[in-house]
Amino acid sequence: MKMKAVRVFAPEDMRVVEIDKPEIDAEKNVLIKMKAAGICGSDRGILHGTNAAATYPRIIGHEIVGVVEKVGEGVTRVKPGDRVIIDQVTSCGHCYACRKGRPNVCFNLKVKGVHIDGGYREWMTCNENDCYILPDSLEYKDAVMIEPTTIAVQSCSRAQLEEIDDLLIIGAGALGTSLIRIAKLYKPHKLIVSDIDNEKLANALKLGATDVINSREEDLETAVKKLTDGYGPTVTIDAACVKGSLLSAIKVTGPAGRVITMGFSVNPEEVNNFLITSKELDIRGSRLQNRKFQQVIDLINEGKVDLKGSVSHTFPITEAVEAFRFADSGDPSISKIALTFD
Ligand SMILES: [Zn+2]
Ligand SMILES: [Zn+2]
Missing domain, CATH: 3.40.50.720 (NAD(P)-binding Rossmann-like Domain)
Structure with missing residues (x-):
């Protein structure tokens, strides 16, 4: 089965493409139907070739929210129907930084949407440990703001x-x-x-x-x-x-x-x-985040952080190019732009 994805082939060359829908395996044991994905300054940096960390071609998107569609054998952390946000950090577990408890600056760091493919696509797979359950109070589009938080x-x-x-x-x-x-x-x-x-x-x-x-x-x-x-x-x-x-x-x-x-x-x-x-x-x-998702979700559930209404504009994934053009316009009405996947 095919799905739509947003791929940056090279700086200034972003296109909506059709690629194969992914399948779960032993490592990436959760299949997620994407619901919303934020556009952030670093995504625009990848598009414009000013993000020194990025490699091409790349499906970008690291503020990524969806609903669990399918899980592999033995998965206990999430189940189909769970609304989740996905941790973008992928670390090696054995370098100095990892051993010091700082996987966000892992020597072999792979960030989804930067070094490996991210979430601007209709479905993606990831490990169950990268999934965090969204607060019930938060719409999918506003939930993309958990990552910047x-x-x-x-x-x-x-x-x-x-x-x-x-x-x-x-x-x-x-x-x-x-x-x-x-x-x-x-x-x-x-x-x-x-x-x-x-x-x-x-x-x-x-x-x-x-x-x-x-x-x-x-x-x-x-x-x-x-x-x-x-x-x-x-x-x-x-x-x-x-x-x-x-x-x-x-x-x-x-x-x-x-x-x-x-x-x-x-x-x-x-x-x-x-x-x-x-x-x-x-x-x-200060780079990315070191396992801070649950802390932010707890703050939302405790009413200490309110992300409702923080996304000012949404564009369907098919209009990603227009969405980025609008983001670059610097229009004063923009607080946050999210892509949606329905
Ligand atoms: Zn970001
Ligand atoms: Zn490491």
């Missing part, structure tokens, strides 16, 4: 965020928004958000930011120092990952602070020893 949980966990921290999040786009939702649960003393778009900043305030800075209208460093009694934030998360944002983060963060990077840009940034050594900054990457 796990990314935010990972980032706050890497930052060792605490109540005594003054947090600066650079960027109030999709990633920044997920970060605000999660970071506020840690009750940081200040939760400051910077962006260049006033509408996004207004939304940040609505979601729980204590202060916002338009870094096009004000000097970020001056404004954030003013808000932190001159000290600077103790945690800065760079969720913008644009030219200059990493240097700004390192400059502005106060002594003993942490700077979290989340971008994949390979463009050089000119930093210097003094900025880091003099303040004993920790500069830490």
Whole structure:
């Protein structure tokens, strides 16, 4: 049987293709009928050839939600009819990172939708351990936001965020928004958000930011120092990952602070020893997520995180090319775009 899939053959060459429907085996022992899949910045990076991790040709899609259609022998974690989200991380289990309990940076890491085929297809198979049961309260399309939320949980966990921290999040786009939702649960003393778009900043305030800075209208460093009694934030998360944002983060963060990077840009940034050594900054990457799905699902079930209505636009899988074009338009009405599969 054939099914539709979205394959990026090479940068700037994405097409909807017909391929064989997959079958379960001993390793990939769950067959899932896909229901929704988010479009995220990294998917657009793969399309445009700016994601250094990606290999081609690739069926992309890593924010992937569906319903279990069939399970193999001995599968106990899920059953047909279960609504699930799929963990995108595939790790080797034996390298240093895996042995340190950090499979998300496995030396032999294979991310679904990046290094191996992902979820922009009508059916996919995976291991039962990659499946997490969705909260009943959440529609399929909004459930794609669980994955970006796990990314935010990972980032706050890497930052060792605490109540005594003054947090600066650079960027109030999709990633920044997920970060605000999660970071506020840690009750940081200040939760400051910077962006260049006033509408996004207004939304940040609505979601729980204590202060916002338009870094096009004000000097970020001056404004954030003013808000932190001159000290600077103790945690800065760079969720913008644009030219200059990493240097700004390192400059502005106060002594003993942490700077979290989340971008994949390979463009050089000119930093210097003094900025880091003099303040004993920790500069830490935060990549993907380390088994954070259940934590996010629990937060939703406990009513601490609400993802309802977070997807602003949906497109059927057959209109994936149009969906990506719309995503690239930067239309201000976009908060999140999801592909659907019916
Ligand atoms: Zn993503
Ligand atoms: Zn490994």
